[in-house]
Amino acid sequence: xxxxxxxxxxxxxxxxxxxxxxxxxxxxxxxxxxxxxxxxxxxxxxxxxxxxxxxxxxxxxxxxxxxxxxxxxxxxxxxxxxxxxxxxxxxxxxxxxxxxxxxxxxxxxxxxxxxxxxxxxxxxxxxxxxxxxxxxxxxxxxxxxxxxxxxxxxxxxxxxxxxxxxxxxxxxxxxxxxxxxxxxxxxxxxxxxxxxxxxxxxxxxxxxxxxxxxxxxxxxxxxxxxxxxxxxxxxxxxxxxxxxxxxxxxxxxxxxxxxxxxxxxxxxxxxxxxxxxxxxxxxxxxxxxxxxxxxxxxxxxxxxxxxxxxxxxxxxxxxxxxxxxxxxxxxxxxx
Amino acid sequence: xxxxxxxxxxxxxxxxxxxxxxxxxxxxxxxxxxxxxxxxxxxxxxxxxxxxxxxxxxxxxxxxxxxxxxxxxxxxxxxxxxxxxxxxxxxxxxxxxxxxxxxxxxxxxxxxxxxxxxxxxxxxxxxxxxxxxxxxxxxxxxxxxxxxxxxxxxxxxxxxxxxxxxxxxxxxxxxxxxxxxxxxxxxxxxxxxxxxxxxxxxxxxxxxxxxxxxxxxxxxxxxxxxxxxxxxxxxxxxxxxxxxxxxxxxxxxxxxxxxxxxxxxxxxxxxxxxxxxxxxxxxxxxxxxxxxxxxxxxxxxxxxxxxxxxxxx
Amino acid sequence: xxxxxxxxxxxxxxxxxxxxxxxxxxxxxxxxxxxxxxxxxxxxxxxxxxxxxxxxxxxxxxxxxxxxxxxxxxxxxxxxxxxxxxxxxxxxxxxxxxxxxxxxxxxxxxxxxxxxxxxxxxxxxxxxxxxxxxxxxxxxxxxxxxxxxxxxxxxxxxxxxxxxxxxxxxxxxxxxxxxxxxxxxxxxxxxxxxxxxxxxxxxxxxxxxxxxxxxxxxxxxxxxxxxxxxxxxxxxxxxxxxxxxxxxxxxxxxxxxxxxxxxxxxxxxxxxxxxxxxxxxxxxxxxxxxxxxxxxx
Numbered sequence: 001x002x003x004x005x006x007x008x009x010x011x012x013x014x015x016x017x018x019x020x021x022x023x024x025x026x027x028x029x030x031x032x033x034x035x036x037x038x039x040x041x042x043x044x045x046x047x048x049x050x051x052x053x054x055x056x057x058x059x060x061x062x063x064x065x066x067x068x069x070x071x072x073x074x075x076x077x078x079x080x081x082x083x084x085x086x087x088x089x090x091x092x093x094x095x096x097x098x099x100x101x102x103x104x105x106x107x108x109x110x111x112x113x114x115x116x117x118x119x120x121x122x123x124x125x126x127x128x129x130x131x132x133x134x135x136x137x138x139x140x141x142x143x144x145x146x147x148x149x150x151x152x153x154x155x156x157x158x159x160x161x162x163x164x165x166x167x168x169x170x171x172x173x174x175x176x177x178x179x180x181x182x183x184x185x186x187x188x189x190x191x192x193x194x195x196x197x198x199x200x201x202x203x204x205x206x207x208x209x210x211x212x213x214x215x216x217x218x219x220x221x222x223x224x225x226x227x228x229x230x231x232x233x234x235x236x237x238x239x240x241x242x243x244x245x246x247x248x249x250x251x252x253x254x255x256x257x258x259x260x261x262x263x264x265x266x267x268x269x270x271x272x273x274x275x276x277x278x279x280x281x282x283x284x285x286x287x288x289x290x291x292x293x294x295x296x297x298x299x300x301x302x303x304x305x306x307x308x309x310x311x312x313x314x315x316x317x318x319x320x321x322x323x324x325x326x327x328x329x330x331x332x333x334x335x
Numbered sequence: 336x337x338x339x340x341x342x343x344x345x346x347x348x349x350x351x352x353x354x355x356x357x358x359x360x361x362x363x364x365x366x367x368x369x370x371x372x373x374x375x376x377x378x379x380x381x382x383x384x385x386x387x388x389x390x391x392x393x394x395x396x397x398x399x400x401x402x403x404x405x406x407x408x409x410x411x412x413x414x415x416x417x418x419x420x421x422x423x424x425x426x427x428x429x430x431x432x433x434x435x436x437x438x439x440x441x442x443x444x445x446x447x448x449x450x451x452x453x454x455x456x457x458x459x460x461x462x463x464x465x466x467x468x469x470x471x472x473x474x475x476x477x478x479x480x481x482x483x484x485x486x487x488x489x490x491x492x493x494x495x496x497x498x499x500x501x502x503x504x505x506x507x508x509x510x511x512x513x514x515x516x517x518x519x520x521x522x523x524x525x526x527x528x529x530x531x532x533x534x535x536x537x538x539x540x541x542x543x544x545x546x547x548x549x550x551x552x553x554x555x556x557x558x559x560x561x562x563x564x565x566x567x568x569x570x571x572x573x574x575x576x577x578x579x580x581x582x583x584x585x586x587x588x589x590x591x592x593x594x595x596x597x598x599x600x601x602x603x604x605x606x607x608x609x610x611x612x613x614x615x616x617x618x619x620x621x622x623x624x625x626x627x628x629x630x631x632x633x634x635x636x637x638x639x640x641x642x643x644x645x646x647x648x
Numbered sequence: 649x650x651x652x653x654x655x656x657x658x659x660x661x662x663x664x665x666x667x668x669x670x671x672x673x674x675x676x677x678x679x680x681x682x683x684x685x686x687x688x689x690x691x692x693x694x695x696x697x698x699x700x701x702x703x704x705x706x707x708x709x710x711x712x713x714x715x716x717x718x719x720x721x722x723x724x725x726x727x728x729x730x731x732x733x734x735x736x737x738x739x740x741x742x743x744x745x746x747x748x749x750x751x752x753x754x755x756x757x758x759x760x761x762x763x764x765x766x767x768x769x770x771x772x773x774x775x776x777x778x779x780x781x782x783x784x785x786x787x788x789x790x791x792x793x794x795x796x797x798x799x800x801x802x803x804x805x806x807x808x809x810x811x812x813x814x815x816x817x818x819x820x821x822x823x824x825x826x827x828x829x830x831x832x833x834x835x836x837x838x839x840x841x842x843x844x845x846x847x848x849x850x851x852x853x854x855x856x857x858x859x860x861x862x863x864x865x866x867x868x869x870x871x872x873x874x875x876x877x878x879x880x881x882x883x884x885x886x887x888x889x890x891x892x893x894x895x896x897x898x899x900x901x902x903x904x905x906x907x908x909x910x911x912x913x914x915x916x917x918x919x920x921x922x923x924x925x926x927x928x929x930x931x932x933x934x935x936x937x938x939x940x941x942x943x944x945x
Contacts, residue, residue, distance in 0.1 A: 016921045016929045023933070058549055061463075062540040064921040066930060083553070091551015098546060106543040108564040108640060118550060153640045166546075173551070284936045286943040305944050353751070354758045361771045371775065464922050476910075480902035482854050482874070484861045485895035488881060492888050529910075583762045583858070590862065591881070602862055605770035613770045617763075624759055 003075075005209050006094075006177050007031035011069035013047070013054050013233075017062075022281045024050040026233035026289075029069070030211075032226075034176065037203060037210040039220040039241070041256070042230035045278060048213045049181050051230070055079065056090055074176070092122035095170030099182040101162035105154040111165050112138070112150030115172040122173035137168040142198055160191035167198060171206075178202070181213045196222050217260045221245055226316060229253050232279040232289035235308060239318030249311060249320040249331065251294045288322070296324050309333045339636060347629040354621040355411075359404050362614045363396075369610050370396055372420050407614075416615035421607045426615040429600060434619075437596035440585045443512060444519030445578055451524035456531025460539070460558055471528065478525030483584045487518040487591040515592050519584035523577035530573045534566040567638045575631030579624045659904035660849075666710060667717030676704035678711040679869040687887045699876070699890050700883050709897055711871035716901075719787060719866070720852050724845055726791040731798025736837055738799070739806030740829060750803070756796035762855050764793035769864045786865045790855060797848075798841055805837045847909020850902040857898055873898050 013025035024047045032038040040048045053059060055071035055078055071078050073093060078086060090096075098104035105111070115134035119125050125133055131150075138146035141164040154162060163183060170178060180199060184192035200223055203210050212223055220227055220241065227245065228238040229252065237250040248254045255274040276293030279285075288294070291301040301324065308319040311331045320326065326333060363369060370391035391397055395406065410416070416426035455471050462468040494500050494514060538544060539562050547557040586598030597616060604612035636642050666673060675695065682702030689697045696705035738749035756764070768789035772780060780788070809815065809832070818828050857874030859865030866872035868879070873894035880890030921929065 014930070014933055016926060018921055018925075021929050021933055058545055060540055060542070060545055062920050064926050064929075066933075087548075087551050087553050089551075090549055094549070096546075096549040098542060098549075100542065103542040104546045106547070106561050106565070108567075109561070114550070122551070155641050169546075169550070284933075284940045286940045303943055350755065350758055353755050357755060358767065361767070464920060476903060476906060477899065480850065480906050481899045482857055482861075482877075482895065482902075484858065484874070484877060485891075485898060488877065488884070488891045488895060492884060492891065496885055496888070580760050583760060586766075587858065587861070601766070602864070605766060605773060605864060608770075608773045610770075610774070613767065617767050620759060620763055628758075 002033050002035070004031035004033050004072075006073050006211070008051065008055055008071045009069060011051060011055070011067070011071070013050050013068075014066040015050070015059075016064040016066070020282050023284060024233055024281060025054065026284075028230065028233060028235045030228050030235075030238070032177065032209045032211055034209050035203070035207045036225045037200075037212060037223050039212045039214060039224035039227045040230060041214060041217070041220055041227060043215055043278060045281065046230040047233035047281075048230050051233075052179055052211055052213055053096070053181070056094060057086060058090065058096065088122075091118065092173045093176055095173065095175035095178045097163070097166050097170050097178070097180040097183045100186045101159060101166045102154065102186070104166060105162065105169075107154055110151055110153055111157075111169075112152075115169050118169065118172035134168075134172065137172055138165065140202075141165065141168040141171075142194065143168070159187055160194070163187060163191075163195055164198065167195070167202070171202065175208065177209045177211065179211045179213070182215070183212075184214075184216065184219060192219070199223065217245075217257065229256070232281055232285075234289055235319075235321060236290065237318075237320045237322075238308070239312075240314065240316035243312065243314065243316070243318040247312075247318075249318075249325055249329075250290075250322045251296050251325060252290050296322075296328065298324050300324075310335050339642075340633060343629060343632055343636075347625050351621055351625045354625070355408070355618050356404055358617045358621065359407060359614060360400060362610050362617065363403070369420070370394065372608060372610070376420070376423075411618065416618070417611040419604070419609055419612040419615075421604060421609035421612060426612065429612070430597070430615070430619065433595055433597045433600055436594055437582075437585050437589070437598055439512075440515055440519060440588060440594070440596060441578070441581055443516040444523070444581055444584065447516050447520035448523040448527060448577065448581075449574065451520060452527030452531055455524070455528035456535060457558065457563070459528070459532045460535035460562075461555060463536075463554075468532075472532070475525040475528045475532075478521045479529070481521070483518055483522055484587045484591060486521050487514065487588060490514045490518060491591070515588045515594065518588050518591075519581055522584065523574075523581060526577055527570070527573055530569060531566060534569050535562050538562040538565045568635050571631055571635050571638065575627055579627050582620060582623070657904065657908065659900045660908060663713055663901045663904070664717060666713040668714075670710045670714040673710050674704075674707035676707045678703060678707040678871045680704070687883060687890070689887070689889070696893055697887070697889055699880070705889070705893060708871040708876060709873070709893060712873040712876060712894065712897070713901075715866055715870055715872045716853050716856055719783075719790075719856050720849055722787050723790045723794060723852055723856075724849060726787075727794035728798055728841060728845060730791070731795040732802045732837060732841060734795070735799035735802030735804075736806050736829070736833070739803040739810070740825075740833070746803075749799075753796050753799050753803070757800065761790075761793040761797075761851075762858060765789045765855065765859060766862075766864065768792055769859070782865075782867050783870070786856070786859055790852070790859075793855075794848075794852065798845070801841055801844060802837045805840055806833055809833045809836050843912050844909075847905060847912065850905030850909070853898065853905070854902055 007029070008031070009029040011025050011028055012023070015022045015024050026047075028047070028051055030038060030040065030051070040052060042048050050059065054065065054067055055069075059065055067079070069079075073089060078089060081089065112131070112134050115137055116127075116130040119130035119133040119137075120127060123130070123133070135146045135150055138149055143149050143161055143164050149157065149161070149165070154165075157165060163186075167183075178199070183199070184195050187195065196219055199210060199212075202208070210223070212219065214220060224241040226239065227241050229236045229244065229250065231252050237244055237248065237253045244253060245257065248257055252274070255272070258272045259274060274293055279289055287300075287302040287304055288306050291297050294301065306321040306323055308321045309323065309326060310317050310319050311326065311333055312318045313334065325331070370387045373390050373394075374387045395403065398406075407417075414427050416430070418425050419429055422429065455475060459468040459471040462471075491514065535558065539558065544557055544561060547561040548554075552560070582598065585596060586602060588594065589596040589599035590602060597619065600612065601616045603609070604616060680703060682698065685694070685698050685702050687698060687700055688694060691697070694704050694706065696709065699705055699708065734749060735753070738746045738753075759767075765786075766789075769785060771777070772785040772789065777785065815828060815832065818832065856865060857872070857877075860872045860874035861878045863878070866875055868875060876894040877891050880894070883890050
């Protein structure tokens with residue numbers, strides 16, 4: 001794998017609202033390189049979106065954000081960038097696809113001109129050329145009759161079409177990194193598969209880096225080269241998709257994979273749920289955050305924060321933050 | 336779309352009819368009033384009950400109410416609004432003289448309110464909680480609380496009495512329009528500025544604003560190009576409501592600055608029991624208000640793309 | 649309702665208190681004329697000076713507070729009563745009655761309240777209304793101009809509440825109409841309407857003052873701020889205080905009521921944490937961080 005194009009380390013993000021203070025990201029990081037797809041997996045509230053979009057300043061207004069750590073895009077430090085430079089980076093270097101296209105697109109603006117403007121501003125195309133580019137992007141995203149759709153408003157398209165339009169919008173500036181934040185959650189099952197296939201095709205053709213934020217393990221298995229599993233703002237496990245999905249080590253990852261229903265299995269108990277309730281991220285907790293739901297818990301889990309340890313050999317490091325399982329199963333660490 | 340237009344217009348016409356009927360009933364319910372006043376004018380103190388009764392009969396004031404209303408309506412539609420009991424001039428003439436003045440006041444005030452409110456609201460949103468935002472909030476609050484006659488008085492005190500920049504009464508040249516326009520515009524501008532500010536804030540926290548940032552736009556750009564179009568409808572609706580309220584400002588301003596408009600005439604009509612004048616002016620007001628509301632509703636329908644082109648597939 | 653910034657309510661509360669206790673707060677009889685002290689400035693004897701008839705400004709301002717307060721309360725209570733009754737009735741009964749009442753309400757709302765009040769003052773100038781004093785003409789005119797908005801609001805709430813499942817449940821259990829209305833629906837109506845009225849009070853005070861300013865409201869010698877202002881206009885060059893003092897009083901009271909209304913309205917709009925609150929929260933967070941590190945060390 002080539003050098004990472006978007007990397008984040010030691011990120012701590014606190015969110016403040018009038019009623020509550022939440023630590024959404026608690027000392028986590030990730031990196032993604034051109035041509036590879038990183039899936040960031042976790043339940044709602046695990047901090048996946050905040051961790052990925054936070055360094056870019058793309059969190060909704062109305063919440064005060066306190067962000068510490070390092071973040072680099074194409075080798076440059078983005079946290080100390082001027083606002084103007086950061087804006088250009090957001091527009092031209094990164095492309096973002098949001099979860100619900102119906103609310104993520106401005107109801108008062110036509111779709112086509114937004115694409116054309118991105119192409120004009122970031123790809124340096126002329127007005128005429130950018131219009132053509134916009135139409136071809138819509139076509140490439142699988143939208144039929146793109147010339148007609150160019151002048152439409154969001155409410156005139158179906159959910160699936162809108163998501164394709166948003167993908168086209170994200171690509172219009174010819175970004176080097178594509179961030180897809182739960183791109184299929186708001187869509188029907190059949191459309192979901194199509195969208196995922198589209199993303200994979202785009203990556204193959206353009207060689208961009210893709211970050212897929214999702215809680216859908218199925219999507220992960222289809223698209224991802226690497227996976228990072230997040231729990232309560234901390235990285236529980238990360239590694240290549242094969243390693244993490246077929247040989248998970250962390251109790252949370254194991255629990256997560258066991259809870260995915262497999263319609264092919266015959267057994268009466270199809271899924272096993274993880275006991276306990278989701279973590280309350282308004283409080284800081286010492287030690288491992290998964291401790292109170294874990295079946296392997298030991299006293300040290302409540303007082304020592306588990307560090308990520310490298311297990312297994314291979315081109316892509318497989319790292320796990322659970323000394324208990326590592327010790328219990330005699331897994332060899334390579335740190 | 337067309338049918339919505341037609342429906343709204345039809346309702347508006349019905350409303351005008353009903354409102355004018357109601358005001359007609361209220362104002363001219365006691366026929367004796369009008370006849371008595373006419374008699375007074377003609378014969379002074381010598382007007383006796385017999386004379387009043389005769390006048391009432393001649394003018395058909397004893398006919399049943401619907402007949403009188405129909406008669407009045409028929410006249411009104413041909414432009415005959417009767418003769419003012421106070422000035423003795425045909426109402427149509429009074430209107431011809433006075434409507435331009437009031438319209439000029441309303442137009443200038445409206446434009447000023449539009450510009451001021453947008454400027455204040457957008458500047459506040461751009462500052463987003465900073466000192467400018469809070470200062471403008473305070474300014475809007477005071478502007479929406481100060482009685483317009485006090486504003487007029489203060490402006491006169493400062494600019495006419497103390498500084499002597501602007502003539503106190505009448506309209507001589509453009510500068511003498513300034514104080515009346517500012518007085519009329521201050522309240523609506525303040526209310527509208529808050530509407531703009533609050534709606535912009537609400538819009539900026541919606542998902543598509545984040546998409547705007549993701550497109551690489553600066554905050555100003557997101558504010559002006561993504562958020563602003565979304566406040567068009569609440570803005571227009573409030574502007575329409577405030578514009579109709581401006582007639583009260585016009586009434587006060589015409590009194591304070593001694594201007595010759597419809598508002599001043601209305602007050603005089605009330606004070607001098609000029610029922611014909613009152614009725615005619617109220618009709619004018621009703622037509623004005625209902626029309627403005629209709630126009631605003633229609634414009635709001637046009638402004639929303641979701642109503643312009645209904646969903647296809 | 650979040651924690652109340654009591655500073656917001658201060659002028660309004662002050663207004664009410666001054667209005668209630670005004671006879672005891674006055675230093676002079678507000679109608680007493682003193683030709684030896686015309687248009688004087690503030691002094692030991694007259695804290696805010698005197699007007700063009702030698703009347704004490706301070707006492708007149710205090711008296712004006714009472715005039716406005718009393719009139720405002722009369723109108724609000726009457727308009728609320730009429731509006732809530734008509735609106736709730738319309739919403740509850742439904743059918744043709746509702747349609748008729750809605751039309752009446754819409755017509756009443758076709759003109760701004762003050763214009764309706766002015767028109768009614770005009771109607772009341774007719775001979776058959778001579779038995780009413782000017783003051784009561786104003787009260788009635790304003791009441792009839794103000795009720796329609798509350799009627800519309802009440803009806804909307806009633807219609808919305810009637811669709812709630814618990815109403816159906818109550819009916820099945822055999823509750824009478826009156827019971828359902830007074831126990832279940834009325835509280836919702838009153839809740840919304842009273843909130844609105846508290847902010848509306850400011851507009852009403854302005855309306856009373858405007859009517860008096862135009863000579864169609866409270867007549868001298870009863871002190872009223874709008875009327876004091878219009879009288880003072882003639883003396884603007886000699887002593888602007890006659891105009892400024894009542895004007896400031898009016899503005900202060902209305903600002904307070906408007907702040908009240910805003911405080912209610914702004915609860916739904918998301919506002920970011922900033923300034924001192926933010927620093928405090930951050931400090932709390934760092935403290936928690938340090939504590940946690942100590943445990944994990």
